[in-house]
Amino acid sequence: MSRNEAVDVCIIGAGASGLVAAKELSEAGLSVVILERGPWRQRSDFAPEDEISTKRRHFFWPTVEQEPRTWRLNAQSPTEFLSADVQVFSNAMCVGGGTVHYSGLSWRFHESDFRVKSTDGSVAGTSIEDWPISYEDMEPYYEKAEWTIGISGKGWSNPFDPPRRRDYPVPPVARNSAGAILENGCRALGLHPFPTPMAILSRPYDGRPGCVNKGFCSGYGCPVGAKSSALEALLPKALATGRCDIRPLVMAREISVDSGGRAAGVVYIDSAGTEQFQSARLILLAAGGVETPRLLLLSKSSRFPEGVGNSSGLVGKNLMLHAPGPIVIAIFPEAVDGHQGSPCTRVMQDFYKTDSRRGFIRGGFVHPRAHGGDPVDYALQPVHGARWGLKHKDSMRESWRHYLHSHCTGESLPVESNMVDLDPEVKDRFGLPVARITYTSHENDIRLGSFLAKRSREIFEAVKASKVIVPPSRLRKLHNHQMGTCRMGNSPGSSVVDKWCRSHDMPNLFIIDASVFVTSGGLNPALTIEANAFRVCDYIVSEARRGNLG
Amino acid sequence: MVLNSHQRATIEAAAARIIPADHDPGALEAGVIDYIEQTLATHDGDHAQSYFDGVRELDELARRQFAAEEFSSLGPEQQDRILKLLEEKASPFFSLLVRHTMEGFYGDPRHGGNKDRAGWTMLGFPGPSYPKGYSSPLGWYDGHLPDDFASPKKRSDHEPE
Numbered sequence: 001m002s003r004n005e006a007v008d009v010c011i012i013g014a015g016a017s018g019l020v021a022a023k024e025l026s027e028a029g030l031s032v033v034i035l036e037r038g039p040w041r042q043r044s045d046f047a048p049e050d051e052i053s054t055k056r057r058h059f060f061w062p063t064v065e066q067e068p069r070t071w072r073l074n075a076q077s078p079t080e081f082l083s084a085d086v087q088v089f090s091n092a093m094c095v096g097g098g099t100v101h102y103s104g105l106s107w108r109f110h111e112s113d114f115r116v117k118s119t120d121g122s123v124a125g126t127s128i129e130d131w132p133i134s135y136e137d138m139e140p141y142y143e144k145a146e147w148t149i150g151i152s153g154k155g156w157s158n159p160f161d162p163p164r165r166r167d168y169p170v171p172p173v174a175r176n177s178a179g180a181i182l183e184n185g186c187r188a189l190g191l192h193p194f195p196t197p198m199a200i201l202s203r204p205y206d207g208r209p210g211c212v213n214k215g216f217c218s219g220y221g222c223p224v225g226a227k228s229s230a231l232e233a234l235l236p237k238a239l240a241t242g243r244c245d246i247r248p249l250v251m252a253r254e255i256s257v258d259s260g261g262r263a264a265g266v267v268y269i270d271s272a273g274t275e276q277f278q279s280a281r282l283i284l285l286a287a288g289g290v291e292t293p294r295l296l297l298l299s300k301s302s303r304f305p306e307g308v309g310n311s312s313g314l315v316g317k318n319l320m321l322h323a324p325g326p327i328v329i330a331i332f333p334e335a336v337d338g339h340q341g342s343p344c345t346r347v348m349q350d351f352y353k354t355d356s357r358r359g360f361i362r363g364g365f366v367h368p369r370a371h372g373g374d375p376v377d378y379a380l381q382p383v384h385g386a387r388w389g390l391k392h393k394d395s396m397r398e399s400w401r402h403y404l405h406s407h408c409t410g411e412s413l414p415v416e417s418n419m420v421d422l423d424p425e426v427k428d429r430f431g432l433p434v435a436r437i438t439y440t441s442h443e444n445d446i447r448l449g450s451f452l453a454k455r456s457r458e459i460f461e462a463v464k465a466s467k468v469i470v471p472p473s474r475l476r477k478l479h480n481h482q483m484g485t486c487r488m489g490n491s492p493g494s495s496v497v498d499k500w501c502r503s504h505d506m507p508n509l510f511i512i513d514a515s516v517f518v519t520s521g522g523l524n525p526a527l528t529i530e531a532n533a534f535r536v537c538d539y540i541v542s543e544a545r546r547g548n549l550g
Numbered sequence: 551m552v553l554n555s556h557q558r559a560t561i562e563a564a565a566a567r568i569i570p571a572d573h574d575p576g577a578l579e580a581g582v583i584d585y586i587e588q589t590l591a592t593h594d595g596d597h598a599q600s601y602f603d604g605v606r607e608l609d610e611l612a613r614r615q616f617a618a619e620e621f622s623s624l625g626p627e628q629q630d631r632i633l634k635l636l637e638e639k640a641s642p643f644f645s646l647l648v649r650h651t652m653e654g655f656y657g658d659p660r661h662g663g664n665k666d667r668a669g670w671t672m673l674g675f676p677g678p679s680y681p682k683g684y685s686s687p688l689g690w691y692d693g694h695l696p697d698d699f700a701s702p703k704k705r706s707d708h709e710p711e
Contacts, residue, residue, distance in 0.1 A: 048678050048680035048681075049658075049677075049678035049679070049680060050657075050658045050660070050678070051656075051657055051658065052653060052657040052658055052661045053658075053661070056653055056657070057593050154699060157699065172699065174686050174688060175686070175688070175692055175697055175699070175700075176688035176689055176692050177687075177688060177689025177690060177691035177692045178689075179692070180689075180691040180692045180694075180695040180697065181691050181695070183695070183696075183697070183698065183699075184691075184695045184696065187696075187698075193698075194699070195699050211683075212679075212680070212681065212682065212683025212684070213683045213684045213685065213686075213688060214678075214679045214680050214681075214682075214683035214684065215679070215684070216678075223680055223681075224680070224681070224683075332691070334690035334691060334694070335674075335689055335690045336689050336690070336691060337688065337689035337690070338689070339675060339679075340679075340684040340688040340689055341684065341688040341689075341692075346699075370688075370689075373675070375656035375657075375669065375670070375673055375675060376652050376653050376656045376657055379652040379655075379656050380648075380649060380652055387637070387648060388567075388568040388569070388633075388648055388651075389567070389568070389570065389630070390570055390572060392569070393569055393570070393572070393574070393576075393672075396672070396673060397574070397672060397673065400673040400674070400675070401673065401674045401675075463691075463695075
């Protein structure tokens with residue numbers, strides 16, 4: 001095993017949180033190495049609007065052959081391989097992570113999202129807790145994330161938004177027809193639509209160009225550079241310090257521990273298949289809600305037989321993948337032209353708070369999407385009357401320019417038996433046990449998903465949709481939103497990290513991705529992941545200046 | 551070439567029933583077979599055997615059902631009946647053929663199919679707009695429904711010069 005020169009900080013995973021940390025800590029004068037198992041692609045590598053090479057051929061996502069994962073409904077049911085169709089509901093394996101291909105909805109969680117137990121009490125079968133931090137603790141970091149990453153939006157346009165001190169740095173992206181339909185459907189029903197806060201620049205900002213409304217955003221990298229990904233907005237700043245070294249195409253396989261019980265460094269396999277050891281004073285784990293617990297569980301030793309950082313036994317537990325809302329399809333008499341504009345331009349949050357009359361707690365939102373183009377994907381969807389033949393062709397001709405689809409994103413409650421652990425049989429291409437996902441959506445999640453689907457139908461019918469199709473919900477097996485598997489808390493017995501996201505067991509190990517979420521919120525998590533990483537980095541820098549990092 | 555001439559003719563005929571020609575071109579005219587050849591030679595090499603076996607099955611069914619020499623010599627209705635038999639028994643080959651036909655008809659022509667953008671023209675998709683993109687209004691509804699959040703600049707976009 002070859003040994004690399006020791007650095008101050010080793011970050012595992014170059015996604016949303018890892019690149020926030022790379023920027024913040026290298027700018028503060030610390031030396032940083034980032035390990036990333038995927039490739040480092042640039043703006044010019046993103047084939048514009050090519051559905052075949054990007055989506056059909058899994059440009060971003062772990063492939064079933066190379067990076068399999070398995071799933072089972074519960075501990076008694078059989079385990080199956082996740083299919084390619086499900087694996088795309090994963091996050092990109094590349095520098096920038098999921099932010100490279102995300103749609104970019106950029107939310108602040110609400111005040112109540114940080115105190116679900118105090119707000120809603122306990123629910124049978126769940127492990128609901130309050131977060132050890134509040135919205136007030138997060139607010140300055142939400143602002144910092146919005147202004148550093150470049151979020152477009154209109155401050156105070158959402159009557160349900162938590163308090164903010166400052167507007168967004170750039171105005172909302174251009175509305176498109178899916179947005180116009182949502183806006184007017186909501187108005188007709190007395191709801192409160194507003195421009196979606198998006199990680200897409202509506203005009204040039206911070207040296208990057210504005211959006212040209214070319215569509216094909218969700219699932220694609222942006223060849224314009226207008227999408228505010230971690231790759232575009234954060235990495236260049238980290239590299240400019242000269243103190244940040246990024247190593248793509250390497251696989252971290254173990255966090256090693258020294259004789260004093262501190263994290264000593266990371267063992268990784270480089271692109272030539274050689275093992276290397278990176279020693280660091282601090283280890284920041286930022287590999288996402290599935291791979292982060294997997295690495296901790298892989299880091300077994302006689303001293304830590306259950307894996308590193310796992311004295312609570314909670315590493316991998318409480319996986320939350322958001323409520324399994326169906327993707328509603330609505331077809332309109334006039335052209336929606338969903339290949340034009342940003343993925344989501346108008347949205348609403350009227351159903352976000354708990355309303356006990358609905359028969360479930362918490363809430364979520366409806367976000368009709370410009371479909372982004374993707375004719376192959378639409379052609380292969382089961383919504384058509386016929387899968388093939390002239391009837392299929394007729395339906396494509398009649399509906400492709402006229403349809404939108406609407407996602408229903410809602411909170412999923414934490415359940416301890418929903419988890420990531422190591423598959424006892426299946427190994428990846430490095431011979432390491434893969435992540436096995438055990439997941440059953442809680443009844444509350446299912447009710448919430450169906451509720452949002454019904455509300456979607458009403459909104460589209462209010463704008464005279466010619467057809468609204470609500471397909472049955474599919475079983476949730478994996479999702480881009482992977483949260484909860486190393487929850488944050490004040491007590492070492494009931495959480496994995498403290499409120500600064502520092503391991504209760506190991507003072508120089510921090511976990512900074514969505515694994516630390518205590519509850520899931522009903523909103524896309526990226527901005528909360530980033531804001532929390534900014535918050536944790538502020539703490540790390542202040543501790544470093546006080547000489548407390550060892 | 552991954553497929554021999556008989557296999558190629560058989561798959562071409564089957565794809566032409568998945569997306570038949572009418573007043574718009576179908577899979578045959580859009581060169582879907584060239585997409586299939588290209589993807590089998592590159593990304594989907596693992597699926598070549600499914601095609602070899604699939605061609606044998608199509609011919610076998612043509613013999614059994616219609617006492618015909620081969621699938622490609624059947625008329626369209628007979629071919630449809632054979633494809634339906636495969637669909638009804640949830641044949642993985644049939645699913646693969648549907649998937650590849652859709653990819654070859656609606657995907658970017660750079661991958662070998664969608665000749666002369668036949669699939670895109672049929673949909674009314676003008677093809678990739680990068681780097682130019684689109685200007686407002688984006689779609690009919692954006693141009694015709696009120697916008698409570700329109701910026702002053704956007705309003706002037708709609709006014710005559």
